[in-house]
Amino acid sequence: MNQQHEIAIEIGGMPILFRTxxxxxxxxxxxxxxxxxxxxxxxxxxFEVELVTPSGEMESEEDAQVEMRDGLWHFRRxxxxxxxxxxAGRGYIRQSANPYSxxxxxxxxxxxxxxxxxxxxxxxxxxxxxxxxFLFSGISGAGKTTISRLAPPDVVLLTDEVSYxxxxxxxxxxxxxxxxxxxxxxGTNCSAPVATLFLLGKGSENKxxxxxxxxxxxxxxxxxxxxxxxxxxxxxxxxxxxxxVDRVPVRRLTFVPDTRVWDLIV
Amino acid sequence: xxxxxxxxxxxxxxxxxxxxxxxxxxxxxxxxxxxEVATAIWxxxxxxxxxxxxxxxxxxxxxxxxxxxxxxDAEQFVSELSHHGILLVSDHPFxxxxxxxxxx
Numbered sequence: 417m418n419q420q421h422e423i424a425i426e427i428g429g430m431p432i433l434f435r436t437x438x439x440x441x442x443x444x445x446x447x448x449x450x451x452x453x454x455x456x457x458x459x460x461x462x463f464e465v466e467l468v469t470p471s472g473e474m475e476s477e478e479d480a481q482v483e484m485r486d487g488l489w490h491f492r493r494x495x496x497x498x499x500x501x502x503x504a505g506r507g508y509i510r511q512s513a514n515p516y517s518x519x520x521x522x523x524x525x526x527x528x529x530x531x532x533x534x535x536x537x538x539x540x541x542x543x544x545x546x547x548x549x550f551l552f553s554g555i556s557g558a559g560k561t562t563i564s565r566l567a568p569p570d571v572v573l574l575t576d577e578v579s580y581x582x583x584x585x586x587x588x589x590x591x592x593x594x595x596x597x598x599x600x601x602x603g604t605n606c607s608a609p610v611a612t613l614f615l616l617g618k619g620s621e622n623k624x625x626x627x628x629x630x631x632x633x634x635x636x637x638x639x640x641x642x643x644x645x646x647x648x649x650x651x652x653x654x655x656x657x658x659x660x661v662d663r664v665p666v667r668r669l670t671f672v673p674d675t676r677v678w679d680l681i682v
Numbered sequence: 683x684x685x686x687x688x689x690x691x692x693x694x695x696x697x698x699x700x701x702x703x704x705x706x707x708x709x710x711x712x713x714x715x716x717x718e719v720a721t722a723i724w725x726x727x728x729x730x731x732x733x734x735x736x737x738x739x740x741x742x743x744x745x746x747x748x749x750x751x752x753x754x755d756a757e758q759f760v761s762e763l764s765h766h767g768i769l770l771v772s773d774h775p776f777x778x779x780x781x782x783x784x785x786x
Contacts, residue, residue: 629700630715637706637713647693647708654695654706654713662699 426454426605427526428535428580428591433459434509434518438467441513448515451605452594460529461505463498463521470495470512482524482643489644491524493517500525523578523595524643531652534583534659537641540613541597542579542590544572549590549608550681551579552669553639554616559671561598563616566675575603578641581610583656587663612665614681619670622677632666633657688736688760689729689770689778696724705768712766719745719752720759727769729778733760 421442424431431454436442446453478494489507491498496517500507511517527537540553541560552563564576574580574590577597582589588610592603615627615635627635636657642649671677690696696705703716703724716724722740733756741752763769770776 630702630704633699633704634713634715637711642711650706650708650711651695654704654708655697658697658699658704 422456423449424454424456424459425449425452425522425594427452427522427593428530428582428607430460430526430529431455431458432522432525433462434465435462436465436467438513441465441467444513444515445518448519448602449594450602451592452602459505461500461507461525463500463506464508465518466508466510467513468510480520480524480643482528482645484644484646489528491521491643493520496520502528519595523641526580527641527643528649530580530582531649531656534652534656535581535588536653536656536660537593538579538581538636539577539639539641540579541576542574542592542603543567544574544590544604544606544608545570545681547608548611549574550611551581551590551613552616553579553613553635555639558616559618559673560616562618562673563671563677564597564599566673566677568675568678571678572604572606573601574606576601581660582607583659584609588660610664612667613660614667614669617668617670618673620672622671622680623669624680625668625670627666627668629661632661636661636666684773686733686760687729687731687772687775688723688727688733688764689772689776690724690727691768691770692779694768705763707766707768709767712768714763714766714768719747719755723756723759724763724769729770729772729776733757 418437421439422435423442423445424433480493482491489500496511498509498521540551541564542551561576574592576599578595580591580593589607590610591607592605594602693708703721705714726736726740737752737756764771
């Protein structure tokens, strides 16, 4: 009999179960998601992973496409095809034996689930200091990895690439993610209330400036990971961004790449 | 020149934050911040009030702007927002929930 192997990856307190017939693929996932392996007994949703030989079509550079049809979410990119039934909490992924496809499906699924709960995934590094989380947002090259690399020992790094922002009754929490950038290191699986969102920029001096509300919302919207062209989701993301800016201080952080920038992060 | 009627699209999300009106199209994700005058026009855009009346009552009167300038600015604002589907424009009154009905 072809034995099934299972692994649960828990991000933001939400375990997602992956089931595969390939033992070595499961081992590869365990290596990759280290501190984010969760309990198998209480998954939020489940995916069957079908490993296939890469075809010419699946080696294309096609961007991720996410759409809702007949109550099912359909995800596709050059390297995978996936479907998720949000009602049943089940889906499948058809991909070659690589670690990147599951990573993309995780980002898409979490972005959709968070959107419905007032949260979002953000292009941002994030870290915890003295029990408070700080987000450092910006496009590629803005300094997310640099500021993560400069973090002093008392700082717990949540991610250097994609931050997980969850809506709570009293504000927002940032949770660690395994989504790594150039640092190539998974974050720490813990969370804390968000104290400040910094919009990153490199400059000739370290300084923090106030950002007006409209600019804060505009920058936040620009950096939220957003896959589906779905009107209802767009509206939810907009409301979440406005609510976030209404509750969390947003500042522009210009910095020179040395450790003194962390003197400002208190 | 024929009269224009403007109404807010249902395919938008809008919120006042920090004293500013922010509007986002749920169709193409375009994001706008409206100034005070644009907000006044936006809020009065009910599909039934002629644009000229909105300009006179909500702009000239409230912001002490001459009619010619106010009308020119309003036309430009309406043109830009209607281009993104955020404002609906018609040459006759319409129900905002149904949208403007094109003349046969």
